[in-house]
Amino acid sequence: MVTDSEAEDRRIRRTKKNMQNAFILLLNEKDYHRITVTDIVTSADYNRTTFYRHYQDKETLVHDLIHSILEDLTESFRFPYKNKKWLTVDSLSSSNVIIFYHILDNINFYQLWKDSEGIPGFQSQFINTLIQLHKNDISNYANQELDMDDELFITYRAYGVWGLIINWIKSDFQIPVEDMTNQLIKILNYHPVSKYKLNNY
Structure with missing residues (x-):
């Protein structure tokens, strides 16, 4: 009751x-x-x-709204390693990487970034949330053998995820969510080659 x-x-x-x-x-x-x-x-x-x-005013409503969005983002980010001690990147699957489903669940909100800034400052808050999640939840993130700086590597990853999301939004979500998820998993597992073939320019 x-x-x-x-x-x-x-x-x-x-x-x-x-x-x-x-x-x-x-x-x-x-x-x-x-x-x-x-x-x-x-x-x-x-x-x-x-x-x-x-x-109290419009700003407190916006604060409440953003807090709710970022709380849901945090839950979706943590979903693949919830109640686990290790996160094995090469065992990730589209069934446990749900960050793009978070975007679709809040599609009216995220569509605001298709043609404008939407809510000023939200992009920074989104990226900072991802950065803090990496720092707080994941140890030994960067490749220590290559003497990579954790801070720089995490920042690179966080901005990369935001870039994928913005590109998806601006394309009107033309790529199916399952394909976006699989592409993200492939990117996370990608090991750069030592040299690149250059096109004429």
Whole structure:
């Protein structure tokens, strides 16, 4: 049986989610800085009193929204090695690498980066989240035999993942999610050759 407290919590979560979704839709129509609280409550079909019961201002709504997105990103990143002591890269499969499914689950949010910056500063927060996950969760990440710097290698990987995602978004998700996942696994397992054939230029 659902208690009154649980029902209230659900109502609060639903109200917040509705206002966040309204804000995302507004970003398809207006620049971030031009969106007002009035715009949000009008789009979500609430009043200003309801808004201020949950948020101090637009920025606190955005903070809540981004926190939720990055929390889900963290869960999807950790999924392949959840409850494990080792992560074996060459044994990864499309069934346990789910970061692109995270993008699809939040497609209305991520589509904002197709033609514009979306929410200012989110790209940096996304990349920093990946960097911190690498640092906190994975030991001996870089190839020590080659005297590679962990910090630089992790940064390279994090920006690379963001680049794949942005390219996918800008292509209107033309590549199936399973293919994107398999390509990422191949990239993670790729060992660069010692020399490259150059084209004429």
